[in-house]
Amino acid sequence: MKILEQKGMYSEFPRCGKAHARTTHYCPGCGHGIVNKLIAEACAEMGLQDNTIFVDPVGCGVFTYYYWDASHISAAHGRASAAATGAARARPDAVTIAYQGDGDLGAIGFNNAFQAASRGEKFGCIFINNSLYGMTGGQMAPTTLEGEKTTTSPFGRDSSITGYPLHVCEVFNNLKAPVYIARVSVADTKRIMQTKQAIRKVFEIERDKKGYALLEILAPCPTNFKMNAQDAAAFCINEMEKEFPLGVFRDSTGDETNRPQSIDVPHFDSCASLFIEKDSAPPVEDDPAIAEKRFKFAGYGGQGILSLGLCVAEAARLEKRHTLWFPSYGPEQRGGSASCSVVVSGTRIGAPTVEHPDVLVCMNQPSYERFAPDVKRGGLIIVDESVPVDIPPPEGVTLKRVPAIRMAEEFGVPKAANTMMLAALKAFKATGLEDGNLETALCASFKKKPQLADKNRELLKKAEEKLQNL
Ligand SMILES: Cc1ncc(C[n+]2csc(CCOP(=O)(O)OP(=O)(O)O)c2C)c(N)n1
Ligand code: SF4
Structure with missing residues (x-):
């Protein structure tokens, strides 16, 4: 069977060697795989492949540099928003997209991401919320639902001990600078189509230099949910959406007064003058x-x-x-x-x-x-x-x-x-x-x-x- 070329993706993924040249590392039914395809398509369809810098931190999404045919920067765990800040400032002409998991953004990298959003850095943050740490074997994340079983909450998350699920969009929505904040899902076809539109919107915002955008995507992790792909998707719809309602929290892209950061960020070059007036x-x-x-x-x-x-x-x-x-x-x-x-x-x-x-x-x-x-x-x-x-x-x-x-x-x-x-x-x-x-x-x-x-x-x-x- 001939496998169709995917827009925006490399034709081969050499990570796995020739025998698996078209196989990603994602588990069957994983939300990352779906989102990866949507991002690659949006980037290619909008003609932005040669002008996009993706920032890939640690997590199951780390290998996107093997898949998306664009520029990439690898970041340490939790540091994607810091690296994206640097990339977006150094290359204001490019589209910068940070791709972060909920452990990466919601836990170790929360302050990093929050401050970048507060500064209104000109990059888009695509945030995959699968309610746990996927890559390391399914530990509890800040986004884990109350009662959800993970390897570190084997009897279910107990809010009296570990607090409540972190609502990243809602928290970021208290900031002044972001121009777009939304939560979508890839748990079924209708939701996937909406997510594709939202991803395009993030690319548009960054292409047009409008400001900081956060797109949270609810995504199944069948392996760590210990479910088949169908049940994992149903968990996203029936359980995760109760805690994390879908919707657009903010869209001020049409508001020209909300531009906290000038496009021409001063370059740090030639700034040695401390002695000379x-x-x-x-x-x-x-x-x-x-x-x-x-x-x-x-x-x-x-x-x-x-x-x-x-x-x-x-x-x-x-x-x-x-x-x-x-x-x-x-x-x-x-x-x-x-x-x-x-x-x-x-x-x-x-x-x-x-x-x-x-x-x-x-x-x-x-x-x-x-x-x-x-x-x-x-x-x-x-x-x-x-x-x-x-x-x-x-x-x-x-x-x-x-x-x-x-x-x-x-x-x-x-x-x-x-x-x-x-x-x-x-x-x-x-x-x-x-x-x-x-x-x-x-x-x-x-x-x-x-x-x-x-x-x-x-x-x-x-x-x-x-x-x-x-
Ligand atoms: C500084 C540092 N701390 C911890 C780790 C271990 N680690 C790797 S991935 C990960 C969690 C990833 O979870 P998430 O961001 O939710 O992404 P997912 O794998 O679920 O997509 C952790 C804790 C690391 N690589 N580096
Ligand atoms: S462990 Fe979960 S998040 Fe990671 S690739 Fe598998 S299904 Fe996806």
Whole structure:
């Protein structure tokens, strides 16, 4: 028998190998299978396949990336709405759809999903409510009905111990931002047809950038209901719908005043300016000839390592570069590890994190051990001479040991070890930035204590002279 190609789906699902090239992993009668087909069809029929990003978290629906022929992002359990927020903001031109189960959205990911809805993020959330955790063997979920037997409520859910079923649509309907909230079901043909329309509506909303949409779909899980497909569907209609009535809770898609979030979400690029007055920094200019350069600055909190990174980022801003400064520190105000990533580029920057720096500046041993092995071939490591270098730098990476802490002490300003490191960056021509801009950025970092600006300029000069003689 020839199996018809399904619109919007791949022609083969390689997860199962050739012999099962058209077999999904869903159990017979599973609601996910029906919804997967409806989503694929809607996406393809609306011509959105090349412009849709699906976010697939953990749960029985996790393998949709093997089925839907579109773009996908896998998310950790409960984090689909967070990942979808990122995708929708980074790609405002695309349609973003998070596909979440009731364990994923209603339990571990509830706050995530709720806050995204409250912010009115521009993605659609398709939420499969099968009243339990399907993938892990049928444990109780927030949506489990009172009296429903699951593996963790073997005598039936007792509301005096575990509370009442969570009505996600009703709770989300208290928020101001969502533009569409509805509950549908796939338990019979009539309901499936209504669900198809509702799914199309979600795609339309996201295509037209109208705002956040939540579509809850009641779906049978015959395996964990321990029923055949027919009885599982009947359970959805006769039991689940009593607790979770179907209907449209909100449709304000026609209300143009309800648009809490502008379509042009500001990009996080070029936001390093903390020292330089925003108005005095020249506007960023694209220059594709300028390659991206990635820095990591690391040491103990209090060594001024974050300020050092910021100086480099600020100097790059003065040169009209796209720039990002991304700090990371432990809970301690002083003494714990701190690091920051800096990216400087002639074009818009994709990711603020730096895994493989071109230049690494290390002020302590843990930082060297942690980050040195990841420095790019052809890269440079500048490390304080007090740091024992027990592990050699990676092949093709230059290591420079600099007496930054000692020089700062000798100059009578032990806190200025970071300025000594800035001198080293200048001396080794490690930033690709103009010396004058590095100095301006250094001075700007002391704008609240102008007397320190002059002192550090002087220290910078002295350190450079000393480094030349090393
Ligand atoms: C952080 C984390 N916690 C727990 C799990 C285990 N886990 C995997 S799927 C799942 C529940 C999925 O249930 P649901 O979201 O309702 O989807 P369904 O499988 O029913 O479609 C859990 C608890 C996990 N993978 N990751
Ligand atoms: S366990 Fe339930 S939700 Fe998971 S695939 Fe089977 S029927 Fe579907």
